[in-house]
Amino acid sequence: MQIISYNDLKNIVNTGDVISIAALSVGNLPVEILKHLVEEYDETRVPDNITFIIANDISDYTDGYDLDSFVKRGMVKRLITSLLTASPVTINAIKNNEIEAYFYPQGVIATQYRNHSDSSPGVITKIGLNTNVDPRSSGGKVNDITDEDLVSLLEIKGKEYLHYDFPGVDVALLRGTYADEKGNIFMTHEAHLGEGYNAAAATRNNGGKVVVQVKEIVQSGNFRSTDVFIPGELVDYVVVNKNPEYHKQVMQTYYDPALSGDYRVNDIQAQFIELSSRKIILRRSAQFLNEGNVVSIGFGINNELSNLLIEEQVEDLVQLNIDTGVFGGVIGSKNNFGMNYNLDARMRHDMTWDFIYNGGLDIAYLSFAEIDRFGNVNVSSFGNKMSGSGGFIDISQTVKTIIFSGTLVVGSETICENNQLIIEREGESHKFVENVQNVDFNAAYSRELNQQVFYVTERAVFELVDEGLKLIEIAPGLDLQKEILEKMDFVPLISDELKIMDEDIYQNNWGKLKQSIKN
Template identity: 65%
Template sequence: MEIISFKDIKDIIKRGDVIGLAALSASNLPVNVLKHIVEAHDEYGNLDNLTLMVANDISDYRGDGYDLDSFISRKMIKQLVLSIIIGSPKTIEAMKDGDVEAYFVPQGILTTHYREESNKFPNKITKIGLHTNVDPRYNGGKVNKNTKTDIVSLLEIDGEEYLQYKFPKVDVALLRGTYADTKGNIYMNHEAHLGEGYGVALAAHANGGKVIVQVKQIVQEGSFKPTDVFIPSELVDYVVVNDNPKLHRQSMQSYYDPAISGEYRVNGMQEEFNALSTKKVILRRSAQFLNKGHVVSIGFGISNDLSNLLVEEKADNLVQLNIDIGNFGGMIGSGKNYGMNYNVDAKLRHEMTWDFIYNGGLDVAYLSFAEIDQYGNVNVSKYGDRMNGCGGFIDISQTVKKIVFSGTMVVGSKTICADEHLIIEQEGHTKKFVEDVHNLDFNAKYSRELGQEVYYVTERAVFKLVDEGVKLIEIAPGLDLEKDILAHIAFKPIIADNLKVMSNKIYQQDWGELKQIIQDNGSNY
């Protein structure tokens, strides 16, 4: 391991390199390293034609740092391999316009492939992604027409179908830790989550590449327990020491909060409980599918606030929440705090969390939707002017036993809750229940083959996936079936013979019944 200055980085990275990053938003993002790469390109103009691989969305969100948009605006990137992108508007526009080659692939597949990327395990072979947009029989994860190279192929082994993912080899790993000791071991003491930096370092090392790690401080060898080492020194080539707090943020909100890194526990939810709203009604109804003991995956979107609701209802001790980045248990932050847990029970490396998920560790997943079609297929990644990517949606939805998709029924509608029922003040402008989804992230037919239990929850109605398609099983109190529901669905759903009315109690300010409902649902142990 060699301690270098940030200005030395320009002599390590070369034009055309494949760069592996391991971060979530600003967390674990080596912003000062990115800053000096950009500045070197501005001065010398030779750090372009790069391929960037990143399993999670990265952005400083504050406008005072360096992220994907800093590279894209300078035309430094030739190719992107991503799972999700939300906070980089210039990058999204470049992908739409075909100015950069890009792929959206399942997050877990991208994350776990790094540690297997060697001559002994040349490619990733898996069933994850079959019958979705990632499958080469659709478009193989390609984002635009200028993306030509196939990185996903279809295989048949012993009469069964698999996908083979062939990712670019990593030349440079750009990573972050809290401390490096004098030998070069990396520690993650102050980080909000562990991430997949170990795997990215392995991939670069196996390829004869270089591993650069940004840290806060160098400490004496032996300062921490051997079991605290996140990346061993044998995988670390260079360490750079950051002295600018805003370029080494623990999260978007803070440079360092010891409660987020798990160094002490807090009393109570660190955010206000959500006010009564359409979103809260959807979450209240969705949460009623939980059983005591369920291990629950919390997806990005409306389900961010499920933890908030469980704490408010004093039911958080009945289930175990999981964020696929690697945090288990605790109170999960909402909105921009997503993925930043207080009172976590365990932190695993990102790739280890996907091992847990792929091997049946989850009981139920709470996921969002952008579109649902007549067959029950779901689009979450590309719709209207939005281009988000699939994130871990495909991995989780093809692995878990039960799925609860949550979202509003109509884009742009304005609703309120009053007198214990739903009132539609202004109708929306775009249907989310469509004849055919524009992008296939969840394949309903394949889900039936996997034997999954699937529900779709909105503020107006609840649907269930059955062999024949989408079945309407509940409607909200105060709504007209034809005018308020069926008129805003582009297909005719199956209507249950015993169509029920959702409990009017979830439309009132205070509820307080979730804990008993989960207990009555029985134990998952």
């Protein structure tokens, strides 16, 4: 291990390199390294023609030393990622065919590094079959200039698999809290552990270089050997952060010891959700929970499920999981995303996907952008929006029960009176369409996997059956034809035993989730 200055980076990162970053938002993001690379480009016009491999969404939310800063300078040739929500410049560049781009399942990207060895042919998995990632569809290619096939279809013992062929990594740009004198990396203050270990190992195996940004160099022996996250043998260079703004734990703060699990906050207050369509959807969705369930919480509306469980005093009856490696505790939502307190456990990002792939989850709560008459779901590309699906495909193809949650119509406004739902202003854009623009969840394949699938809105609940989407419940007070069927682009199957949704969830105070879960 060699301690270097940021100016030395110009001798390490070269034009045409494949670069790996293992971060989530600003967490684990080596912002000061990125800052010096773009400043070097501004002076010398190198490096450029870069390929980035990034499992998760990243952004520094300050001066713009992140993915967008590279793309707007024309430094990027290709991007391989799962999710883009905080990089508007990059999204526009993809839409305008200015850079090549692939959207792949997050878990596949996070775990693929371990397959970069002489003994492995790359990633061979069923994850992504029969979705847009499948080469019989787009193969994960996002725009017209992206033409190289990185995923192919295989048959092994009569069963179909996908083979992902990721490029080898030339430089891993990683972050830790401390490095000791031998180069061992410790994640003491980090809110998430990430997949940095496997990224470092794959990079070294490829003959590449591993660079880690840390807060400080500490004397060897100051920390327990069991706390080493990346051993020094896998680290080539360490740079020491000079400005706290470029080494923030999460976007809201430089360092909060409770977020790294150093102590528990006993008086923390979760922000309860006001009575609204969101709360109604969350309440009805939560009624599918059983005591002891291991629950995957997806991004979007379901990120607030933790708040509802705390409000209903049932958070101890189930075990929450976020695919970043977070188990239990208070899960941050909206602007507090990533601020997770009182965790039961946190794991490396890649290890969390091992847990998920091996049947660790009982039920998953996922969002949707579009649903069609077959029950297929699009979450990644619709209208003029392009975001990728994150871990949606990985989770939806491995879990036993799936609850898709969202409003029936975009932009409608509702109120609740006398335990009934009232549509005050009707929305314009339908989410239940004849055919989805992009298949992130394949309903027919789900039936082959024997999954239970429900679609929960504030107005109605649907179930996936062999014949397609079946309406099984409607909200109290609504007209079936006018306020549900006419707001869909197709007529679903309708249950012969069509029920009224639980009227109690349409009032300010509920208090019945514990009974529901225990029963």
